[in-house]
Amino acid sequence: MNRILFVCTGNTCRSPMAEGLMRKILADEGLAGIEVRSAGVAAQDGTPISEHAATVLKSNGGTRPQRSAALSPSTVEWAELILTMTSAHKRYTIQRFPDAVDKIHTLKEYVESDSAAATKIAEVERLMTDIQLKQALAKPVTDEERSRIVTLQRELSTPDIADPFGGSLQQYESCAAEIHACLIKLAAKLKEAR
Numbered sequence: 001m002n003r004i005l006f007v008c009t010g011n012t013c014r015s016p017m018a019e020g021l022m023r024k025i026l027a028d029e030g031l032a033g034i035e036v037r038s039a040g041v042a043a044q045d046g047t048p049i050s051e052h053a054a055t056v057l058k059s060n061g062g063t064r065p066q067r068s069a070a071l072s073p074s075t076v077e078w079a080e081l082i083l084t085m086t087s088a089h090k091r092y093t094i095q096r097f098p099d100a101v102d103k104i105h106t107l108k109e110y111v112e113s114d115s116a117a118a119t120k121i122a123e124v125e126r127l128m129t130d131i132q133l134k135q136a137l138a139k140p141v142t143d144e145e146r147s148r149i150v151t152l153q154r155e156l157s158t159p160d161i162a163d164p165f166g167g168s169l170q171q172y173e174s175c176a177a178e179i180h181a182c183l184i185k186l187a188a189k190l191k192e193a194r
């Protein structure tokens, strides 16, 4: 996986932050020879990166990417791994480039180890069964059980990194932190595969 493409909507906020942060992480981790790019499914070529995204990258030591780029057939072909910020980006990219399906993932689902997700799914199923049984026996279901299911389902069904577009610097910082946490896992995965 030596050519990674991050994809978002406008390629001015999330995917450029992912690109810049990833370059820094790769350098810090000594992962040489991995190229990173970004693009947007609804981007125009040449729009400058958002001011807050640039500020966040600067304060994180991330390199500032070039201007925005629209997702193009040549970039998709170039990439060995395409990581999208949301499942909608993933669906769109697969629809447009069906031949690339095997290399398109949401960033979150790609870095989430299968066993961690599997453990969560098993817990949801066990809790659901317990609750159904309790309901059948007219026994009370605790608030704790209900809220645990909601938490697990939220974790499992939200493979999206929300758009900070138009938000405050703080929103960009928290978005960058969310992306950064995923990228640290991505770097570990890339290291392991070497």
Ligand SMILES: N[C@@H](Cc1ccc(OP(=O)(O)O)cc1)C(=O)O
Pocket (backbone or CB within 6 Å): 008, 009, 010, 011, 012, 013, 014, 015, 040, 163, 164, 165
């Ligand atoms: N809403 C913007 C497009 C846009 C959307 C999202 C966005 O954020 P990101 O770069 O993270 O997809 C940036 C730009 C417009 O109408 O021009």
